[in-house]
Amino acid sequence: MRNIIAICKRELLSFFVSPIAYFVITGFTLLVGFFFFNYFSLFLRMYQMSAYLSMRGMPLPNLNQTIIEGVYQTMIVILVFLVPLLTMRIVAEDKRRGTFELLLTSPVSVFEIVMGKFLSLAVIIFAMLSISFIFPLLLIVYGAPEVPPILSGFVGVLLCTLGFASIGMAVSSFTENQIVAGVSSMVTLLLLYVIQAPAESLDGTVADVLRYLSPVDQVQDFVRGVVTLKATVYFVSMITLGLFLSQRALDALRWR
Amino acid sequence: MIEVKNLCKSYGDYKAVIDVSFSAAKGDIVGFLGPNGAGKTTTIRMLSTYLPPTSGTATVAGYDVIAQADEVRRRIGYLPENPPLYGEMTVREYLKFVGEIKGVARAQLASRIDEVLERCFIKDVRNKLCQHLSRGYRQRVGLAQAIIHHPQVIILDEPTSGLDPRQIIEIRQLIKSLGQDHTVLLSTHILPEVSMVCNKVVIISRGRVVMESRLSDLTRDKSLEQVFLESVSHDEVVDAAACVNQGA
Numbered sequence: 001m002r003n004i005i006a007i008c009k010r011e012l013l014s015f016f017v018s019p020i021a022y023f024v025i026t027g028f029t030l031l032v033g034f035f036f037f038n039y040f041s042l043f044l045r046m047y048q049m050s051a052y053l054s055m056r057g058m059p060l061p062n063l064n065q066t067i068i069e070g071v072y073q074t075m076i077v078i079l080v081f082l083v084p085l086l087t088m089r090i091v092a093e094d095k096r097r098g099t100f101e102l103l104l105t106s107p108v109s110v111f112e113i114v115m116g117k118f119l120s121l122a123v124i125i126f127a128m129l130s131i132s133f134i135f136p137l138l139l140i141v142y143g144a145p146e147v148p149p150i151l152s153g154f155v156g157v158l159l160c161t162l163g164f165a166s167i168g169m170a171v172s173s174f175t176e177n178q179i180v181a182g183v184s185s186m187v188t189l190l191l192l193y194v195i196q197a198p199a200e201s202l203d204g205t206v207a208d209v210l211r212y213l214s215p216v217d218q219v220q221d222f223v224r225g226v227v228t229l230k231a232t233v234y235f236v237s238m239i240t241l242g243l244f245l246s247q248r249a250l251d252a253l254r255w256r
Numbered sequence: 257m258i259e260v261k262n263l264c265k266s267y268g269d270y271k272a273v274i275d276v277s278f279s280a281a282k283g284d285i286v287g288f289l290g291p292n293g294a295g296k297t298t299t300i301r302m303l304s305t306y307l308p309p310t311s312g313t314a315t316v317a318g319y320d321v322i323a324q325a326d327e328v329r330r331r332i333g334y335l336p337e338n339p340p341l342y343g344e345m346t347v348r349e350y351l352k353f354v355g356e357i358k359g360v361a362r363a364q365l366a367s368r369i370d371e372v373l374e375r376c377f378i379k380d381v382r383n384k385l386c387q388h389l390s391r392g393y394r395q396r397v398g399l400a401q402a403i404i405h406h407p408q409v410i411i412l413d414e415p416t417s418g419l420d421p422r423q424i425i426e427i428r429q430l431i432k433s434l435g436q437d438h439t440v441l442l443s444t445h446i447l448p449e450v451s452m453v454c455n456k457v458v459i460i461s462r463g464r465v466v467m468e469s470r471l472s473d474l475t476r477d478k479s480l481e482q483v484f485l486e487s488v489s490h491d492e493v494v495d496a497a498a499c500v501n502q503g504a
């Protein structure tokens with residue numbers, strides 16, 4: 001445990017002296033803020049037209065559905081592009097500058113290296129998402145949304161981001177080139193994000209599987225306030241898979 | 257302390273280390289000598305558990321480098337060819353991190369750091385970022401990192417490369433003092449360094465050990481230079497001569 005914490009602390013120190021983490025966190029907050037106010041004005045617009053909508057038998061705008069769902073789903077898209085920037089250096093940089101030789105010849109296990117590094121990513125991600133939580137919080141303070149879906153949605157986005165980070169770390173473990181790691185994880189995550197697209201034209205089991213594989217539907221469960229076993233299993237599996245692949249990649253290095 | 261038997265390492269088809277055997281007892285300072293590309297770094301990486309051997313065995317501090325790698329890792333201090341520094345950390349932060357992962361007890365960590373800062377002459381750069389250090393200072397921080405946890409066996413890959421003449425003398429003295437309660441294996445291609453620091457020499461050329469001897473046995477009838485030149489093959493004489501003429 002001490003090794004995991006030592007490695008995590010070291011990675012956090014690197015995050016805070018390098019500009020990347022600041023840029024990513026600032027960029028994420030700005031983008032989420034932008035979309036938040038977009039969805040907010042959309043909601044106002046719909047609200048003003050609500051008399052007209054109800055006359056035609058259409059549903060009234062709902063604060064949760066319009067703003068919260070929109071913002072949370074948009075976060076996932078932004079994260080597909082930003083998480084790789086956080087994860088690309090996490091292992092690749094160690095390999096390039098030779099500090100890997102220090103780690104691998106020290107009495108720390110590959111598991112501890114992987115967990116220490118992942119923990120540092122989790123801390124950064126939690127901080128980043130918490131800052132953006134200001135926007136839903138504004139709604140809670142000044143409006144009257146349903147609060148439980150806002151909280152469960154946050155958990156869903158957090159789990160999804162951790163899944164992305166663990167995939168990104170696995171990709172970073174397979175190369176010593178940060179740019180290669182960044183681009184490959186972006187492509188991988190984007191592919192994962194759109195994987196349900198062919199399901200539109202397919203049916204049967206294949207379509208179901210593709211829909212299950214996409215994080216969009218899984219996050220939607222959480223955002224709607226229903227914490228389903230299916231979605232939880234999905235995210236936990238994604239995180240585990242990433243950690244497992246990282247572990248395998250580094251194990252292979254130790255016994256090359 | 258170090259027992260190497262028939263160690264081999266191939267990179268694909270290329271045999272970098274062939275049938276290397278030698279040993280070092282407690283308190284020995286072994287000079288691992290050879291021209292460029294002889295296989296010093298490759299051998300050292302196998303002994304430090306970084307690379308697995310293709311065949312053969314090696315025990316370090318009584319443990320097998322493959323089967324009991326973790327026990328070996330607990331007992332060695334290792335300075336790789338390129339000092340493994342984290343540029344964005346200060347020297348002090350870096351040494352604290354290494355101390356933690358090497359298992360130095362929390363209560364002793366601060367005093368261990370102060371001790372190695374003193375011993376490796378890096379006290380005045382302790383708050384500098386590693387990326388701002390000169391080559392020689394990087395080398396010394398790398399050395400400090402290797403001895404912070406009082407390892408039984410210290411493995412140094414070219415510890416004096418990049419140092420200025422005065423630093424070389426200081427570091428050689430430091431290594432000599434380490435020999436009192438550690439076993440040291442250091443690689444070098446500088447011949448005079450071996451006679452100044454070591455009590456045992458292993459010469460490797462083209463992946464093979466060509467000579468293993470105590471220094472006291474050697475200098476009686478022949479100088480180290482003569483032996484070295486005789487033991488490396490003919491087309492390497494130019495390389496070998498360079499080794500003889502180098503050094504402070």
Ligand SMILES: Nc1ncnc2c1ncn2[C@@H]1O[C@H](COP(=O)(O)OP(=O)(O)OP(=O)(O)O)[C@@H](O)[C@H]1O
Binds near residue numbers: 293
């Ligand atoms: N990863 C690798 N892949 C392929 N060949 C390698 C690799 N590492 C080393 N070699 C080769 O193995 C041989 C021995 O290399 P090694 O680094 O052990 O030499 P050395 O004795 O440390 O030399 P130097 O004095 O220059 O440091 C060299 O011919 C080198 O080209």
Ligand SMILES: [Mg+2]
Binds near residue numbers: 296297298337413
């Ligand atoms: Mg070398």
